[in-house]
Amino acid sequence: MQDDGDRKLEAVLARAQAAVADLAKNFSEQAVVDLDNCAAFLKTAREQPSTRGDSVKEIYGIAHNLKGQGSSFGYPLITRIGQSLCQLTRPARAFSDADLGIMQAHLDAIRLILAKDIKGEGGEIGNKLAARLETLVAQTGA
Secondary structure, eight states, rough: OOOOHHHHHHHHHHHHHHHHHHHHHHHHHHHHHHHHHHHHHHHHHHHGGGHHHHHHHHHHHHHHHHHHHHHGGHHHHHHHHHHHHHHHOOSSSSOOHHHHHHHHHHHHHHHHHTTTTTTTTTTHHHHHHHHHHHHHHHHOOO
């Protein structure tokens, strides 16, 4: 038999689960907005090398959010690629044009995952894609 405390806890849990489900519905849409923002920061980084570090810092913040949210909403491959992008954008160092190209490749990969609604780990192709991006990041020394 349940007491009032148990019923209240169950009600709170049900509301929390409903809120998470609602957030999950909007994740793809919000992630696309985030990717568009990253694209704008990347464009600024290319056009204004003197403030490149500031633009990359903004990309890092967005990548960090995508990394954290991906698995929560059924996209662990986005989490993995987001982690790789965070590694690339985290160091306080000068970012080359080649680094910006690798950032673009990460953004393109995440955009593809969302467009094709690739949930889970992405199978063999997803693993190869993420591994290639991770290798590119490792080659930068980041």
